[in-house]
Amino acid sequence: MTVLERETSTARLAAGAVEYRLEGDGPRTVVIFHGGHLRAGLALGEEVFTTSGHRVLVPSRPGYGRTPLAIAPTAAAFADVTADLCRGLGIERIAAAVGISAGGRTALAMAARHPHLVERVILQSAVAFLPWPDRRTRLGGRLVFNARVEAATWAAVRLLMHTAPRAGLWLLLRDLSTRPAGQVMAGLSERDQAELIALFTLMRSGAGFVNDMLAVPDCAAQVTQPTLVIASRTDRSVPYSHAESLAAAIPGAELAESRADGHMIWFAPDYPAITEKIKDFLTRRDC
Incomplete structure (x- = not known):
């Protein structure tokens, strides 16, 4: 993968300004909620989606980039803002809401609050609703x-x-x-x-990031979409217990263990196998 600062746009919504990036020319769209210390202009782990024919929509979560914290200081509020962003961009269905690290709870809120919009959920090294961080x-x-x-x-x-x-x-x-x-x-x-x-x-x-550390109401049991949870047992930043709790709470969720030495699963020798699992999950008929 190549880490570069990428060009972003700003949408003027009812709630306020939201920075976002929309890339790719596929017929279906994946929405990626980035982790802590990142923003829409930084791509991480997106190739698995763009190379499989998906567009990626990456909004800067509140407090990051050019998205003010005040427009949606909770995961639930930003899920609603993102749904409004999708409407404004003409996106009627989302192939998957992807939550990375601290963005995991927003992806789950998106799925729980907008089931008509979100088809699947993919969680990568994601923060759950356990106490976090230490x-x-x-x-x-x-x-x-x-x-x-x-x-x-x-x-x-x-x-x-x-x-x-x-x-x-x-x-x-x-x-x-x-x-x-x-x-x-x-x-x-x-x-x-x-x-x-x-x-x-x-x-x-x-x-x-300071906002990310606040407690968030647990909505995992309200997620009815097929869900793939990916995590490493050696993750110090987001302990593996978070992945286990999500897999237990979300009906039918699948837990895939990464062999990464920690939080950054995208840089592990087994990541090619993880990408194949993601691609299979996105195209599986029972999803």
């Missing part, structure tokens, strides 16, 4: 990722990635895997390391 991360996150200081935090990350990229990557991977960071790095190809360095260099938190 106390240390919550306190640290409020300190270094709040809207007043996050620009300085990410400027420091960019400087580190420029001057000592391997050390910077080691430092960030340490919080994403239960395995030693050195072991995680050893399992990454040079290309994957370069892609991760580029991704971390482009990240920002805005007002979104």
